Amino acid sequence: MASSHVPVLTERVLGLLAPALVDHPAVVVDATLGLGGHAEALLAAHPELTLVGLDRDPEALRASGERLAPYADRVRLAHTVYDQMPAVLAELGLTGVDGVLFDLGVSSLQLDEARRGFAYAQDAPLDMRMDASTGPTAADVVNGYPAGQLARVLRDYGEERFAGRIAAAIVRERERTPFTSTARLAELVRGSIPAAARRTGGHPAKRTFQALRIEVNRELDALRDALPAAIDALRLGGRIVVLSYQSLEDRLVKQALAGRARDTTPPGLPVPLPGHGPQLRLLTRGAETASEVELAANPRSASVRLRAAERIRLTEGAA
Incomplete structure (x- = not known):
């Protein structure tokens, strides 16, 4: 490769x-x-x-x-x-x-190896660590951060307009079942963004995944x-x-x-x-x-x- x-x-x-x-x-x-x-x-x-x-x-x-x-x-x-x-x-x-x-x-x-969890288009463990031998994963962030802190990450690192809505939806859903896969998170993000906003700008989860990756890897x-x-x-x-x-x-x-x-x-x-x-x-x-x-x-x-x-x-x- x-x-x-x-x-x-x-x-x-x-x-x-x-x-x-x-x-x-x-x-x-x-x-x-x-x-x-x-x-x-x-x-x-x-x-x-x-x-x-x-x-x-x-x-x-x-x-x-x-x-x-x-x-x-x-x-x-x-x-x-x-x-x-x-x-x-x-x-x-x-x-x-x-x-x-x-x-x-x-x-x-990292992008081409689905198991690394960087790509929202492929289902994989919610990891996103550039060094998979150390540090918290994206799943740790998604399942562990309070709603306000999670919204800040999405807003500051993903420039996501709907950061608050997405963070609130994540917190509700993780109370039922913790997030472990990229596909489930990507689908939740899609459903949290108004339909009109989903028509442009690429995949609706792109900004969220960018934000989580930046946070996980500092x-x-x-x-x-x-x-x-x-x-x-x-x-x-x-x-x-x-x-x-x-x-x-x-x-x-x-x-x-x-x-x-x-x-x-x-x-x-x-x-x-x-x-x-x-x-x-x-x-x-x-x-x-x-x-x-x-x-x-x-x-x-x-x-x-x-x-x-x-x-x-x-x-x-x-x-």
């Missing part, structure tokens, strides 16, 4: 990272290794490159490890969440890197911590590329990159202060989307938003 996986926007990712990787023994962190498609392309394009691959999913690490076996002497894999990047780099003795790649959201492995909390750490790890001239697939992720990425691309001199001073200039140069105008050619070759690129930046100033004590 890993060898047949087609990663999103591969050529664009390679092109954006290339200026930081050519003509020297560079280091790239693939913070969301998944099935290793981007990593394989980077290693093939840059013979001196060392790639540090992070993933919380043990199954993904096994699959990508097999895919990247021809480059094993230049690959370092770690079973961890991307907000632990500083600890991984410290353990490897790396004080700085030349590139960081995030390909956020659910991996193809995705936004981890990303909020990981982005500044990744920027801090970049050497001068290093580049960061982030692919996100929903507005909450993209908003965090936009804020993190734009915040470091501004001069932080206090307003009202006649000249910029030394050490307060931008740390990053933005490499994209807003968020880039997939071309028609990319969409035809890889339908999963439909919702992708790509942002990238280059490190142009180091803070004191940085690599």
Whole structure:
């Protein structure tokens, strides 16, 4: 499966990272290794490159490890969440890197394996853990959260207009029988949303499943911590590329990159202060989307938003 996986926007990712990787023994962190498609392309394009691959999913690490076996002497894999990047780099003795790649959201492995419980279109155990060896499941959230907390999760992480109605329906139904399957939850969500609202916007359960997945895996909390750490790890001239697939992720990425691309001199001073200039140069105008050619070759690129930046100033004590 890993060898047949087609990663999103591969050529664009390679092109954006290339200026930081050519003509020297560079280091790239693939913070969301998944099935290793981007990593394989980077290693093939840059013979001196060392790639540090992070993933919380043990199954993904096994699959990508097999895919990247021809480059094993230049690959370092770690079973961890991307907000632990500083600890991984410290353990490897790396004080700085030349590139960081995030390909956020659910991996193809997780979506295509029905038993993982990520897909509302297939009946499966209500799990949704990216690392199935640890932590609460989606069933724990659905069956254990009070109605108000459950509504907050659906509203904040799924941008679900009918969060309160869905949460109330879940609480009523779980008192009869706890939720254990994706199909039962998806059907309840469908029935909780007014018929007029079900006619547009895709599957009615899409937003609820997104919200539960984010809550179970602490995705936004981890990303909020990981982005500044990744920027801090970049050497001068290093580049960061982030692919996100929903507005909450993209908003965090936009804020993190734009915040470091501004001069932080206090307003009202006649000249910029030394050490307060931008740390990053933005490499994209807003968020880039997939071309028609990319969409035809890889339908999963439909919702992708790509942002990238280059490190142009180091803070004191940085690599």
